[in-house]
Amino acid sequence: MTSAAPELDGYRHLYSGKVRDLYAPVGADGQPLEDRLLLVASDRLSAFDHVLRTPIPDKGRVLTQLSLWWFEQLEDLVPHHVLASDGPEIPASVAGRAVLVRRLEMVPVECVARAYLTGGGLREYVETGTVSGVRLPEGLVDGDRLPEPVFTPSSKAPAGQHDEPIDEAQVDALVGEPMRRLLSSLTTRILARGNEIATERGVIIADTKVEFGLAPGSDPADPQVVLADEVLTPDSSRFWPVEGWEPGHTQPSYDKEFVREWLLDPATGWDRHSGEAPPPMPEAIALRTRAKYVEAYERLTGRTFS
Missing domain, CATH: 3.30.200.20 (Phosphorylase Kinase; domain 1)
Incomplete structure (x- = not known):
């Protein structure tokens, strides 16, 4: 426990x-x-x-x-x-x-950017051709690289509830259009910079979620936006090995997608829609997850984790 x-x-x-x-x-x-x-x-x-x-x-x-x-x-x-x-x-x-x-005044938006199509973004795309209201090219499949990173924000749901995708108009209602444009630019630039660095080290960052806050006393006309929480980690992003990337199916990963896949395996006996807590994770799954996180750290930083 x-x-x-x-x-x-x-x-x-x-x-x-x-x-x-x-x-x-x-x-x-x-x-x-x-x-x-x-x-x-x-x-x-x-x-x-x-x-x-x-x-x-x-x-x-x-x-x-x-x-x-x-x-x-x-x-x-x-x-x-x-x-x-x-x-x-x-x-x-x-x-x-x-x-x-x-200590910051946190922005009330989950700032998500996608450079590749998968997960919840893929499910929305299959139904509507869009992700968070952003129209994407036709014919994309799981794992496809997008022409450029797109900003696909979501709500910050209260504890115990699910974050939900929101479109530009809904973000504007929360923070105003100028702030939405700034958040979009920063989030997509962070993901683009992350991939510039990561792909040279054998890692694709498919998508990521980042948190921003405003520095106390910021001028409302020119607010100082600050990157907070964590950034480009296996908990906040999808990491794929470059050598294994092949659109058309689920990609191998260095992130907690491995745990999600274990939970969804019928062998666990757990139904994600039941409202019940997931079962305890076997030690072997926990240790393999640790190994994936450590490998991502070492590949990206070039440092040995000890």
């Missing part, structure tokens, strides 16, 4: 999401500071809006270290929220999987 968020000296626990725990530093007066947060990545894994009962060993460290690497590769495109990833600000018990970050 997944464990509760740990107590950390000098920090007050604020919130636990599906896979991350948020803390606020406590000041000398014993009150939480309002300008920064400690973001701790757990080893929990979510699939189909369920947090699985079996953690993935080292997942929090892999995703944190990979995000930090990507923040460096992208910082000329968009500033990020990280203030510190080591040193005295980071409690020893969560070192390697925690970052001290700026």
Whole structure:
């Protein structure tokens, strides 16, 4: 079973999401500071809006270290929220999987971009010829590369509910047209830059989800948009090996699609539409998932994960 968020000296626990725990530093007066947060990545894994009962060993460290690497590769495109990833600000018990970050006003849109057609985007395309209202060329099949990355946002659903695709008009209603255009540009440029780097290292990034926030005190006429949370990881993106890419069927992957496929296998006895929690993950599946995450990290960064 997944464990509760740990107590950390000098920090007050604020919130636990599906896979991350948020803390606020406590000041000398014993009150939480309002300008920064400690973001701790757990080893929990979510699939189909369920947090699985079996953690993935080292997942929090892999995703944190990979995000930090990507923040460096992208910082000329968009500033990020990280203030510190080591040193005295980071409690020893969560070192390697925690970052001290700026507290932001989060944008109420899930910013998704697709460079290849698969998953939910493919299902919508088969029915309508579009993804989030974006008309795509005819005749595309699973795994096809799109002419250019497209912005296909979704809603930020309350806990326990599903995110749903939304179109340009719905994003405009949430954040306004100028902000929607900026989010679209940043998200697609992040995915394009990611693929420029990743494909040379043997990895295709089929699609990705990123989170943005606004820096406190931003001028509404010229807001400072900041990249937050994680970026271009196996939890937020689909990673495919370049050498295995072949449109027309499901691609092999380095991401949690492997776990989704295991869950959907009739042998598990689980029905994703039943409302029941998924079964515990066998140790062999958890370890293979860890291996996929580590391989993605090592291929992309050129570093050995230890």
